[in-house]
Amino acid sequence: MIGEQAKKVAAHVDSARQWQLLMDVATYGARQDGGVDRPALSDHDVAARNHLVDWARARGLAVYQDDAANLFIRLEGRNPDLPPLLMGSHLDSQPTGGKFDGAYGVIAACEVLAAMQDAGIHPERPVEAVSWTNEEGSRFLPGATGSSAFAGSRDLADMRARQTVDGCHVGEEIDKVIAATRASRRPLAGAGAFAHLEAHIEQGPILEREKTRIGIVEGIQGVMRLRITIDGEAAHAGTTPHALRKDAVVAMAKVITALDPLTREAEDVLRLTFGRIEVQPNVPNTVPESAILTIDLRHPSAAEIERVYALIEEAAVRHAAPCSARVERISKVDPVSFPEHVLAAIQASAAALGEPARRMVSGAGHDSLHLARICPTGMVFVPCERGISHNPLEAASLDDLATGTRVLAATAMTILDSGKV
Amino acid sequence: MIGEQAKKVAAHVDSARQWQLLMDVATYGARQDGGVDRPALSDHDVAARNHLVDWARARGLAVYQDDAANLFIRLEGRNPDLPPLLMGSHLDSQPTGGKFDGAYGVIAACEVLAAMQDAGIHPERPVEAVSWTNEEGSRFLPGATGSSAFAGSRDLADMRARQTVDGCHVGEEIDKVIAATRASRRPLAGAGAFAHLEAHIEQGPILEREKTRIGIVEGIQGVMRLRITIDGEAAHAGTTPHALRKDAVVAMAKVITALDPLTREAEDVLRLTFGRIEVQPNVPNTVPESAILTIDLRHPSAAEIERVYALIEEAAVRHAAPCSARVERISKVDPVSFPEHVLAAIQASAAALGEPARRMVSGAGHDSLHLARICPTGMVFVPCERGISHNPLEAASLDDLATGTRVLAATAMTILDSGKV
Numbered sequence: 001m002i003g004e005q006a007k008k009v010a011a012h013v014d015s016a017r018q019w020q021l022l023m024d025v026a027t028y029g030a031r032q033d034g035g036v037d038r039p040a041l042s043d044h045d046v047a048a049r050n051h052l053v054d055w056a057r058a059r060g061l062a063v064y065q066d067d068a069a070n071l072f073i074r075l076e077g078r079n080p081d082l083p084p085l086l087m088g089s090h091l092d093s094q095p096t097g098g099k100f101d102g103a104y105g106v107i108a109a110c111e112v113l114a115a116m117q118d119a120g121i122h123p124e125r126p127v128e129a130v131s132w133t134n135e136e137g138s139r140f141l142p143g144a145t146g147s148s149a150f151a152g153s154r155d156l157a158d159m160r161a162r163q164t165v166d167g168c169h170v171g172e173e174i175d176k177v178i179a180a181t182r183a184s185r186r187p188l189a190g191a192g193a194f195a196h197l198e199a200h201i202e203q204g205p206i207l208e209r210e211k212t213r214i215g216i217v218e219g220i221q222g223v224m225r226l227r228i229t230i231d232g233e234a235a236h237a238g239t240t241p242h243a244l245r246k247d248a249v250v251a252m253a254k255v256i257t258a259l260d261p262l263t264r265e266a267e268d269v270l271r272l273t274f275g276r277i278e279v280q281p282n283v284p285n286t287v288p289e290s291a292i293l294t295i296d297l298r299h300p301s302a303a304e305i306e307r308v309y310a311l312i313e314e315a316a317v318r319h320a321a322p323c324s325a326r327v328e329r330i331s332k333v334d335p336v337s338f339p340e341h342v343l344a345a346i347q348a349s350a351a352a353l354g355e356p357a358r359r360m361v362s363g364a365g366h367d368s369l370h371l372a373r374i375c376p377t378g379m380v381f382v383p384c385e386r387g388i389s390h391n392p393l394e395a396a397s398l399d400d401l402a403t404g405t406r407v408l409a410a411t412a413m414t415i416l417d418s419g420k421v
Numbered sequence: 422m423i424g425e426q427a428k429k430v431a432a433h434v435d436s437a438r439q440w441q442l443l444m445d446v447a448t449y450g451a452r453q454d455g456g457v458d459r460p461a462l463s464d465h466d467v468a469a470r471n472h473l474v475d476w477a478r479a480r481g482l483a484v485y486q487d488d489a490a491n492l493f494i495r496l497e498g499r500n501p502d503l504p505p506l507l508m509g510s511h512l513d514s515q516p517t518g519g520k521f522d523g524a525y526g527v528i529a530a531c532e533v534l535a536a537m538q539d540a541g542i543h544p545e546r547p548v549e550a551v552s553w554t555n556e557e558g559s560r561f562l563p564g565a566t567g568s569s570a571f572a573g574s575r576d577l578a579d580m581r582a583r584q585t586v587d588g589c590h591v592g593e594e595i596d597k598v599i600a601a602t603r604a605s606r607r608p609l610a611g612a613g614a615f616a617h618l619e620a621h622i623e624q625g626p627i628l629e630r631e632k633t634r635i636g637i638v639e640g641i642q643g644v645m646r647l648r649i650t651i652d653g654e655a656a657h658a659g660t661t662p663h664a665l666r667k668d669a670v671v672a673m674a675k676v677i678t679a680l681d682p683l684t685r686e687a688e689d690v691l692r693l694t695f696g697r698i699e700v701q702p703n704v705p706n707t708v709p710e711s712a713i714l715t716i717d718l719r720h721p722s723a724a725e726i727e728r729v730y731a732l733i734e735e736a737a738v739r740h741a742a743p744c745s746a747r748v749e750r751i752s753k754v755d756p757v758s759f760p761e762h763v764l765a766a767i768q769a770s771a772a773a774l775g776e777p778a779r780r781m782v783s784g785a786g787h788d789s790l791h792l793a794r795i796c797p798t799g800m801v802f803v804p805c806e807r808g809i810s811h812n813p814l815e816a817a818s819l820d821d822l823a824t825g826t827r828v829l830a831a832t833a834m835t836i837l838d839s840g841k842v
Contacts, residue, residue, distance in 0.1 A: 204660030221659060225705055236810060237694035237717040238642060238784030239625030242684040244808075249695045253677035260671055263663040273658035274670045275705040277698055284646055284696040284715040286811070294705040296658040363659030387665075389657060390707070 001348040005121060006413035010353055012115035013409055015402030021107050022401070025051055025091070026099040035392020036099050040092035040134035040145070041069065041164075041173040046180045048091045048103075049131065052110065053182045059114060063183040068149040068156055069133045069174045071183060075113045077126035083192040085123075085416055086375075087112060087408065088130025089200060089367060090146075094138050098394020100201045100384065100401075106131045108199040108405040115409050123416050125194055132367040133174070140164040147367035150189050151374045195342070195415050196371035198379045199408045201396050203364050205387030213403045214350045214357035215381030216343055220369045221271065221298040221361055222305050222335035228255065228316045232323040234281065234289035245287050249279060251323040252291040258319045259312060270308060271298035271363060300335050300361045336369050342378035342415070349410035355403055364389075376415075380408050422769040426542060427834035431774055433536035434830055436823030442528050443822070446472055446512070447520040456813020457520055461513035461555035461566070462490065462585075462594040467601045469512045469524075470552065473531065474603045480535060484604040489570040489577055490554045490595045492604060496534045498547035504613040506544075506837055507796075508533060508829065509551025510621060510788060511567075515559050519815020521622045521805060521822075527552045529620040529826040536830050544837050546615055553788040554595070561585040568788035571610050572795045616763070616836050617792035619800045620829045622817050624785050626808030634824045635771045635778035636802030637764050641790045642692070642719040642782055643726050643756035649676065649737045653744040655702065655710035666708050670700060672744040673712040679740045680733060691729060692719035692784060721756050721782045757790050763799035763836070770831035776824055785810075797836075801829050 028048040029038030038044040049071050053063050056073040064072040074084065089105020109129030116127065132150070137143020140162055148154040160171030178185070202208075207215050232248035256274055263272050276294035295312065299305050309329070316325040343359065350357035362379065371377045382404035385395035449469040450459030459465040470492050474484050477494040485493040495505065510526020530550030537548065553571070558564025561583055569575040581592030599606070623629075628636050653669035677695055684693050697715035716733065720726050730750075737746040764780065771778035783800060792798045803825035806816035 202660065203657050204662075205665055206662070209665075223659065234812070235808065236624050236785060237696055238644065238692055238719050238786070239623065239810075240692075240784070240808060241625075241627070241689040242692070243689050244626055244630075247694075249698065250677060250681055253674040253695075254681070256671060256674035257678040260675070268662045268664050271659055271661075271663070273668075273706070273708055274674075275658060275707055275709060276703050277670065277700050279698050282697050284717050285694070286696050287694055288696060296705050298659050363661070364657060365659070387656065387661060389660075391655070 002352045002410055002414045003417050006349065006410040006417070007352060008119045009115050009121060009413050010406040010410040012118040013111055013402055013406045015398055017114065018107060018111040018402060018405055019398045021055065021110065022099065022103060025103050025107060029093065031392055033392040035394070036093045036097050037095050038091065038093040039095070039139040040136065041139065041177045045092055046177055049181045052131065055110065059117060061113060064186045065178055065181055065183040066150070066186055067188040068146045069177045070146040070150055071131040071181065073110060073113060073129040075116055075123065075127045078122055078124045080126060082125035083194040084126035084128045085194045085412060086128050086130050086196045087198065087412060088132055089198050090135035091131045092134055092136050094136055094390045096392055097390060098392060100394055100396045101203065101389050102135055104201055104396065104401060105199045108408050111405050112409040112412055125416065127412065135367050139166070140170050144365065144367055144370055147370040151370040152189065153370050153373055156188065193371065193375040195375050196368060196377040197408060197412055198366060198368045199404045200366060200379060200381055201384035201389060202381040203384065203387065203389035206360060207381060207383035208385065208387065210358065212356050212358050213382060213400055214355050214407050215360045216346045216357050217338060217362050217379035217381055218343060218359050219300055219335060219337035219361055220365060221300050221363055222302050222333060223365065224297045224305050224309060224332045225330040226295045226297065226309065226312065227328045227330055228293045228295065229326045230291045230320050230323050232289055235287040237285040237287055240287060246323045247287050248291040248323050249288040251320040251325070252293055254319040255316050255325065258315045262308060262311065269299060270304070298363060302334050333365065333369070336372045338372060338378050339376050342376050345414040346378055346380055346407060346411045349407045349414060353406055353410060355407065378411065380404050380411070423773045423831055423835045424838050427770065427831040427838070428773060429540045430533070430536050430542060430834050431827040431831040433539040434532055434823055434827045436819055438535065439528060439532040439823060439826055440819045442476065442531065443520060443524060446524050446528060450514065452813055454813040456815070457514045457518050458516050459512065459514040460516070460560040461557065462560065462598045466513055467598055470602045473552065476531065480538060482534060485607045486599055486602055486604040487571070487607055488609040489567045490598045491567040491571055492552040492602065494531060494534060494550040496537055496544065496548045499543055499545045501547060503546035504615040505547035505549045506615045506833060507549050507551050507617045508619065508833060509553055510619050511556035512552045513555055513557050515557055515811045517813055518811060519813055521815055521817045522624065522810050523556055525622055525817065525822060526620045529829055532826050533830040533833055546837065548833065556788050560587070561591050565786065565788055565791055568791040572791040573610065574791050574794055577609065614792065614796040616796050617789060617798040618829060618833055619787060619789045620825045621787060621800060621802055622805035622810060623802040624805065624808065624810035627781060628802060628804035629806065629808065631779065633777050633779050634803060634821055635776050635828050636781045637767045637778050638759060638783050638800035638802055639764060639780050640721055640756060640758035640782055641786060642721050642784055643723050643754060644786065645718045645726050645730060645753045646751040647716045647718065647730065647733065648749045648751055649714045649716065650747045651712045651741050651744050653710055656708040658706040658708055661708060667744045668708050669712040669744050670709040672741040672746070673714055675740040676737050676746065679736045683729060683732065690720060691725070719784060723755050754786065754790070757793045759793060759799050760797050763797050766835040767799055767801055767828060767832045770828045770835060774827055774831060776828065799832065801825050801832065
């Protein structure tokens with residue numbers, strides 16, 4: 001179901017070349033423990049960008065950057081005025097990050113461009129590999145700065161006015177990076193987008209467990225971040241009878257225990273994580289006065305997130321007694337579904353390459369979340385070791401990464417050929 | 422059932438004089454918020470000690486200090502060679518402490534000496550008001566340094582070798598305080614002890630709730646401090662199915678919830694406090710890798726503490742699954758029971774003064790815990806507002822404090838008279 005040219009480009013994907021570029025880029029911000037610490041807009045980020053710029057120039061590819069410091073490596077189309085097919089992810093990492101989260105998607109896109117060149121493909125429309133700025137949001141919020149500015153879902157001027165965690169002005173940092181990166185300027189989103197494809201490690205254990213190399217990402221879960229503040233009363237641990245206590249930690253434990261059955265459904269789709277706890281005064285011999293619990297709630301359905309939110313609110317008040325509980329929403333990102341014809345193109349590509357694939361929902365957010373709002377978008381997942389990511393131990397195999405890139409290449413060619421996107 | 426002289430001394434307790442001395446001492450280390458921050462062996466501690474020295478000298482009382490920097494104000498006996506009756510508590514406070522915890526017991530003892538003088542009492546044996554060094558243990562561990570060294574339950578040389586939280590050598594700090602305090606030296610525990618009486622605020626809500634001014638302390642609960650370490654597995658909050666998670670916080674919540682019914686017995690004697698929680702990595706979007714829970718467990722019966730410890734160990738392992746749980750004892754102090762004839766003397770004194778009294782167990786540790794190991798010991802509790810202590814809001818009324826001191830005075834006279842102790 002995919003064309004001969006798609007197969008040809010996939011066949012030109014060079015697993016060793018891709019791995020080498022990944023390892024080269026991983027030297028920028030390399031940690032002693034084998035991980036990567038490459039904050040967005042840092043010197044390491046600039047060095048990684050310029051490494052790709054040199055790589056692109058050596059292959060005769062043009063390089064651009066926009067006002068959000070998104071970096072575009074362009075295989076020119078026969079008709080340069082057509083909106084380009086974009087493939088990308090991000091080069092920034094978590095402070096205790098790995099070599100693959102984000103970087104793999106950018107370098108897979110570069111490898112597809114190289115494979116197209118090697119296969120002698122001259123596409124009608126331009127094809128671009130993109131590095132989107134600050135997906136992680138570790139150095140400054142909000143994350144996905146570059147892709148959300150590009151997609152128009154957030155205002156760049158707003159984001160420029162923020163501060164980084166190390167006390168810098170985001171706008172000045174963006175300007176510095178643009179000045180230090182050897183790429184031509186072009187306007188933000190000026191080129192529009194024909195479609196967006198993103199390859200990424202799964203960051204979960206499912207593909208590895210099922211020995212399936214390709215995940216066809218149907219969409220990205222919605223995320224609600226909420227906070228339960230439980231107020232009790234500090235009291236002496238030795239002298240205060242339990243009947244007179246308002247113990248914030250016991251109340252919190254009951255709330256968590258009461259909510260836990262929500263996660264025991266057979267489908268195991270809901271994600272409910274009690275990741276952060278702050279107790280006051282947090283000393284052994286005082287009955288805790290207050291406990292603040294941060295909850296991360298995810299589901300592919302926005303309606304289901306709202307339904308569970310209501311259950312949490314009710315359970316918090318009921319099970320915290322005699323303490324009081326207050327539930328607040330901190331943030332909410334709606335889920336996104338990728339269009340069926342993009343999923344079909346990925347599925348057909350995997351099938352043509354003889355790779356078993358399974359559909360799945362992304363539990364993590366990605367740049368594609370924002371791109372999906374302005375153009376047909378799809379994601380290809382590959383396995384990572386034990387599902388570990390955001391960790392120096394993050395690992396993926398040369399073969400799995402190459403397989404993902406072959407599917408990415410065939411999908412890109414299929415979408416270019418279909419013309420209908 | 423108490424003698425005329427006991428009533429006479431009680432009648433000479435001067436509530437205003439006692440309050441004034443308490444307020445004067447509260448100026449050393451006074452906090453802006455009305456509380457007191459007077460670390461053991463600090464300059465404020467020395468100033469408070471010297472205030473009492475001057476007070477004592479002005480009343481013609483001798484003042485001594487021993488090698489543990491315990492301070493003794495002595496009303497000489499007709500037979501100076503007899504072991505003295507001791508009454509005391511401590512002048513050091515918690516960093517966010519109040520005016521009454523400890524200081525009341527020292528000053529009540531001074532007021533009893535003054536009342537004896539005013540009543541023209543010349544006791545056969547010496548009577549001493551004592552300030553024991555570092556009861557709280559906030560600046561350095563272990564607490565009750567002075568009383569435990571005096572009672573021989575801990576080795577002073579050992580404790581001298583420790584560091585304070587502000588990086589000082591405890592032994593040098595003790596030597597500095599002894600040099601700066603205007604009191605004569607005498608050997609540690611050289612004088613022995615005939616008996617020890619301690620007045621203290623209840624630090625709990627029972628007396629106030631029952632509108633009873635006098636608590637006859639039957640003994641001090643045993644305390645076991647223990648730690649449950651729950652090891653799970655860090656994982657991405659968005660991508661990891663619940664069936665594959667080992668969530669340390671959910672496990673901890675189940676352990677706490679499972680143990681909570683232990684505290685619902687009708688007698689409400691057991692004290693079980695989950696005061697301190699440390700979660701790793703404690704960020705909203707990561708399934709918690711580990712949780713460390715510190716438990717404070719108290720009961721008047723050592724056997725019951727062991728029984729509950731076994732239940733905790735069993736529940737931790739059972740309810741933490743699929744995480745692993747490890748339970749460790751951090752420390753243990755056995756309960757102590759005060760002798761019945763001392764309780765009877767307090768009860769008779771309260772009755773003679775027309776004050777309702779109730780027997781109760783102290784939930785907090787006190788210097789009397791150590792003194793009880795070498796001599797007949799008893800404690801008199803008075804109400805404090807809402808049971809609050811270790812807090813700048815700690816409050817007690819002039820009248821309640823004077824009532825406590827009258828009972829202390831009458832008890833001291835009764836025990837002196839009985840001769841039988």
